[in-house]
Amino acid sequence: MAKILVVDDDPDLVESVTVSLEKKNHLVIPAYGGIEGIEKAKKEKPDAIILDVMMPDKNGYEVCKELKADPVCQNIPILLLTAVASKISTTTYTHRMGMETEADDYVDKPVEPKELVRLVERLLKK
Numbered sequence: 375m376a377k378i379l380v381v382d383d384d385p386d387l388v389e390s391v392t393v394s395l396e397k398k399n400h401l402v403i404p405a406y407g408g409i410e411g412i413e414k415a416k417k418e419k420p421d422a423i424i425l426d427v428m429m430p431d432k433n434g435y436e437v438c439k440e441l442k443a444d445p446v447c448q449n450i451p452i453l454l455l456t457a458v459a460s461k462i463s464t465t466t467y468t469h470r471m472g473m474e475t476e477a478d479d480y481v482d483k484p485v486e487p488k489e490l491v492r493l494v495e496r497l498l499k500k
Contacts, residue, residue, distance in 0.1 A: 376498050377418060379403045381411030381437065382426035382455065391424060394487035395494070408432025412440055415447050422497050424490065425477070427456040442476040451497040454480035455490070 378400050382388050385406065392402040403418050405411040408429045415423060423441070427434035434454055441447040454477040478497055481490065 375399050376421040377401045379420040379423045381405040383407055383429045390487050394491045408437040411437055415441055422494050423452045425452055425454055438477050451478040457483040
């Protein structure tokens with residue numbers, strides 16, 4: 375059983391991903407913002423992290439950079455979950471910002487929870 379940290383400010387998304395991951399016998403730790411996500415990552419030391427990019431308190435790029443610089447968390451695989459591609463013209467986020475992170479993988483929103491589970495399980499095998 376893997377411990378997965380899900381960081382997203384959308385409670386509905388966190389819930390649907392949690393249900394899908396729990397069906398595969400994974401333990402899910404929810405966090406509803408970037409700052410909470412960093413705190414839980416350091417405390418819980420999950421096996422993988424699903425991390426939303428666009429969050430109000432601290433965006434996923436910043437969270438990813440901070441976690442990858444932390445000796446406790448640097449080897450935890452991170453899957454960035456992003457709607458940036460569809461919102462690129464209306465936000466300050468860019469594709470380059472995503473490429474500059476050390477995320478292990480990324481997927482565009484919307485994504486089916488089953489596909490998200492498949493991607494996380496692939497990261498866990500690396």
